[in-house]
Amino acid sequence: MLNAHKQIIKHREVVEDDWSVLRLDEGQAAETAEVPAGKVIVPLGVWLAQRNTLSDRPLLGVWLAPDERAESIKDDLHRFQVIAVDFPKFTDGRGYSTAFNLRKRLGYAGELRAIGDVLRDQLFQMHRCGFDAFATRQDRNIHDALKGLSVFSETYQASIDQPLPLFRRAHRDVPAEHRDAGAGI
Numbered sequence: 001m002l003n004a005h006k007q008i009i010k011h012r013e014v015v016e017d018d019w020s021v022l023r024l025d026e027g028q029a030a031e032t033a034e035v036p037a038g039k040v041i042v043p044l045g046v047w048l049a050q051r052n053t054l055s056d057r058p059l060l061g062v063w064l065a066p067d068e069r070a071e072s073i074k075d076d077l078h079r080f081q082v083i084a085v086d087f088p089k090f091t092d093g094r095g096y097s098t099a100f101n102l103r104k105r106l107g108y109a110g111e112l113r114a115i116g117d118v119l120r121d122q123l124f125q126m127h128r129c130g131f132d133a134f135a136t137r138q139d140r141n142i143h144d145a146l147k148g149l150s151v152f153s154e155t156y157q158a159s160i161d162q163p164l165p166l167f168r169r170a171h172r173d174v175p176a177e178h179r180d181a182g183a184g185i
Helices: 044-049 094-105 120-129 142-150
Strands: 002-004 007-010 013-016 020-022 040-043 060-064 082-087 111-116
Touching: 007 142, 013 142, 040 044, 044 060, 060 111, 082 094, 094 111, 094 120, 120 142
Parallel strands: 020 040, 040 060, 060 082, 082 111
Antiparallel strands: 002 020, 007 013
8 A cells, every 4th residue: 555645744844745655554564565656765674575675766765654663774875765664553652762762873964754654753753763754644734743843942962963961061150169069050
């Protein structure tokens, strides 16, 4: 089954999406799944089963389910224009770790897209973990969801989007007599 979003959020803007996401029907084998021409994001299982055939395609993406590890494609990252991470339920947070690992540990610099049950309330933290594109739920207003990226003006913790925690970024004028190990924190 081929799913195409009409619009996505990419680099903090609502844009037209020209990629389609291939989802296998129940019982459909990855080895025999037909991958249509064009810009298609295939499931990891399809990529692994049809790698020899698909590796010649100039425009290809892959998507990972929550229980699939980013390390399984570490040698192929350069082949994908898009890597998507599926959130089958908004309560399943494993995709945040997958995104962080793709960016920080594996050095993926291409488009990293959140797909599935993606809601406004998640976008800010998803962005902090490395996502730069979001295919929000079709039944929600994408322009309203875009506001989720600017909910907070400052962050305390370090992450992909801000490698230094707030206490390392903020300048504090502390008198000399109070400059001990914990001063100014």
